[in-house]
Amino acid sequence: MNYSVKDKITPNQFLFFILQTQLGVGILSLAHQIHKDAKGGAWISVLIGGLISQIMIVIFWVLLKRNKASNFLQAMEKLVGKITAKGLVIGYSCFYALVTVLELSEYIRIMTKWVFPETPVWINILIVATAAVYLAKESLRVISRMYLFVSFLIFPLVIFTIFGFKNVHFTYPMPFLEEGWLGIFKGANLSFFYFLGYEAMLLTYFAVEGSDKDKLKAASLGNLFVTLVYTFTTYVCLISFAPNELPLVPEPVLYVLKSYSLHVVERIDLLFLSIWMVSVTTSVCSFVYLSSIGVAQLCKAKNHKKFVYWIAAVCCIGTTFTLTPHRGEMLDDFIKILSYGFVFAIPILLLIISLFRGRES
Amino acid sequence: MNSLTVKKALSVCFCILSLFILPGCWDQDLLKTADLVYITAFDQTPEGRLKMTIGIHDIPAGQGDKPICQTYTAEGDSTRSLRNALDRQTSGNFRTYKTRVLLFSGKEAQEDLYPLLDSIYRDPKAALDARMAVVEGEAGELVNLKELKGTLIGRFFEELLLGGEKTTLIPRTTVQSVCSTMLDPGEDFGLPYITNKDGAISLSGIAMFHNNSYTNTHLSVEEATLFLVLKNKLGDKGALFREISMDDKKVSLMFDIRDEHRNFDVGVTEDGKIKVDLQVKIKIAITELQTEIGSDYASMKKLEKALSEDLTRMSKQVIAKMQKSGFDGFGIGRQLIAHHFSYWKKVEKDWGDLYKTVQIEPRVEVETIHKGIIN
Incomplete structure (x- = not known):
């Protein structure tokens, strides 16, 4: 499919698309996970993770800039031939669908644990999935506008985290280099997965109007913002929990908020969760959209609407199989390996091919 | 009326309908059926078992709007098992999300505190900003007073402790802040020390802890x-x-x-x-x-x-x-x-x-x- 006028978005909308795709379930458990490897230096790891994402964004950008076409499939056809290109797009579509499943299953796990222990899982899945599908079936422009609109919700998310400052010990994360730079880079390696979402560039880049420079600026700004939000929340968690306590608390952000009550609102964590739900929904929506766009390009379909329904249905059913902790971990590990391929290795490989081709001609 | 409007009207109806049937279907927890525990006291029986006394604030029907305090006591081995034992005694659902104060008798506090609090840290609904204090002698006795100078016992201790924090008599120690200190090898925490001299209950300094247990000395x-x-x-x-x-x-x-x-x-x-x-x-x-x-x-x-x-x-x-x-x-x-x-x-x-x-x-x-x- 080609992007119609309706599907074109401005660089500003592109910024919010990247931002909302990146900002997902990860924010709650980020500090806990990175702390395992990097201890007090976890916030440095997250910063480095953001830097790595930035480098990847530049790589994507160079790749896409050098291979201009009307959509990702055509660009790849020019670069690596029809069959490989189709294989690539199928691969990316499946990858996005799997990430959808991961996001949903992580979301359900947290919601069940924190708020709805009795509510059947399928209701929880449906609530998010319906909202995501309702949005994902629209054009990219509508989706981006919606993202722009809900982005103001990030501010309460950050402001709530500031409440955590009531009882902090700035010495808890020190010494930052307890695990050495090795630990920090291990953590950075892990935090790389929490920044996933900018690979949405691949399928949406050609739908953005404006110069290449503007597009790079938009994607980088989105990533910068996510990096700052992540680093900040990680740091707040590090100074709120003793080093031996953080390994016990899988969702430290919520736990910090749970320990305070304002005069009117007793449970800030529930308020936080309901705002966080929007972030998850937008991420799920993005990945469903990206997955269906890939399939639509393959089938040369006019629009991606019907694929959204099918892919979402498959993802929802898939999610119900991943809800035991063990399976969730397996899926998580599997997707980590896949992301090295799809977000790291393949784009770099494509870039190298593209650079060589460029020299030939 | 064309089919599009009908479709729209139907979907609006569906949305409104689901709004009525969906909220709170499974996880609803009505305040009216909840027995809100305001204060919990931990004691040790002479045999070394754990004794828990709770104070529930309740507004009885038909006696004006004056709230009263009911107390229950149980003996057992762990906080969670005692909770279940107490739940069997109370008429409504035993709920701890409003707990304001936890009292420990000096004897019980000499044991490791972490196992006592573990069930609170695990529960997504538990109140993590409840205050804690060590009592000279029996803690359960104080809860059994039910009311002190016209104030319900839970509220009395809450105000006593919050006031003490403001005037720098005692440190601000909540269940959560104690957890961080307990798990940190480089710091010990102190809890408010409360004495009861013939019914005169007052803050009498800070009970000093070392490695999660009371050292039996206070400032x-x-x-x-x-x-x-x-x-x-x-x-x-x-x-x-x-x-x-x-x-x-x-x-x-x-x-x-x-x-x-x-x-x-x-x-x-x-x-x-x-x-x-x-x-x-x-x-x-x-x-x-x-x-x-x-x-x-x-x-x-x-x-x-x-x-x-x-x-x-x-x-x-x-x-x-x-x-x-x-x-x-x-x-x-x-x-x-x-x-x-x-x-x-x-x-x-x-x-x-x-x-x-x-x-x-x-x-x-x-x-x-x-x-x-x-x-």
Whole structure:
């Protein structure tokens, strides 16, 4: 499919698309996970993770800039031939669908644990999935506008985290280099997965109007913002929990908020969760959209609407199989390996091919 | 009417309908069926079992709107099993999300506190900002009073503790803040110490803990305030009464500490000794000065100097008391972890003993900013 006028978005909308795709379930458990490897230096790891994402964004950008076409499939056809290109797009579509499943299953796990222990899982899945599908079936422009609109919700998310400052010990994360730079880079390696979402560039880049420079600026700004939000929340968690306590608390952000009550609102964590739900929904929506766009390009379909329904249905059913902790971990590990391929290795490989081709001609 | 409008109207109806049937279907927890536990007391029976006494605030129907307090007691082995035992006694659903105060008897507090609190940390609905206190003697007895001077017992203790925090009598310790300190090898926590002398219940200082359990020693009220000032945890204000000698005269004065500035420096000397420098500058407002000393600049300076020396001496006493019971309330270990990590790794194992020998040099400097409306 080609992007119609309706599907074109401005660089500003592109910024919010990247931002909302990146900002997902990860924010709650980020500090806990990175702390395992990097201890007090976890916030440095997250910063480095953001830097790595930035480098990847530049790589994507160079790749896409050098291979201009009307959509990702055509660009790849020019670069690596029809069959490989189709294989690539199928691969990316499946990858996005799997990430959808991961996001949903992580979301359900947290919601069940924190708020709805009795509510059947399928209701929880449906609530998010319906909202995501309702949005994902629209054009990219509508989706981006919606993202722009809900982005103001990030501010309460950050402001709530500031409440955590009531009882902090700035010495808890020190010494930052307890695990050495090795630990920090291990953590950075892990935090790389929490920044996933900018690979949405691949399928949406050609739908953005404006110069290449503007597009790079938009994607980088989105990533910068996510990096700052992540680093900040990680740091707040590090100074709120003793080093031996953080390994016990899988969702430290919520736990910090749970320990305070304002005069009117007793449970800030529930308020936080309901705002966080929007972030998850937008991420799920993005990945469903990206997955269906890939399939639509393959089938040369006019629009991606019907694929959204099918892919979402498959993802929802898939999610119900991943809800035991063990399976969730397996899926998580599997997707980590896949992301090295799809977000790291393949784009770099494509870039190298593209650079060589460029020299030939 | 075309089919599009019908479709739209139907979907709107569907949305409104689901709004009615979906919320709270499975996880609803009605306040009217909940028995809200406001206060919980932990005691140890002579046989060494755990005894839990809870106070539930309730508004009985048909007796006006005056809330009453009901208490229940159970004995058992773990907090969670006791909860279930108590739930069987109460009429509604036993709910702890409104718990304001946890009381521990001195005897029970001498055990490790973490296992007692574990079920609270695990429960997504439990109240993590409940205050904690150690009681001299039986804690359950206090809860069984049900009401004290017209105030329900749960509320009474909450107000007592919150008030104490504001006036720098006791540290601000919630269930959550205690958890961090318990799991941190470099710091110990202190809990408010409550005494009951023939029905006169009052805050009597800070119960000192070491390695999650009560050391059976406590700081007195005056010592507690000074300790908190030295720890840089001044509340709204802190009041102290001192008797100092100045020019062979005894001067008694009462003052409020309004502001403080602390310099806390933990260093390791070259021969491997820990040296702690603790300097506190406080700004005070004199509220009572029983002896005439003159109001000129020179005599005020003299008073400040004498008071500084006196408070420094008293600080040394407080610190000696803390070191004797192994209570690292300042978090000196924490500072070592943060700034001298390799040294900490070496001494980590016998930190408990080493702490008692650490050389701590306190110095208090006083500046008077205010002395009431007369000279």
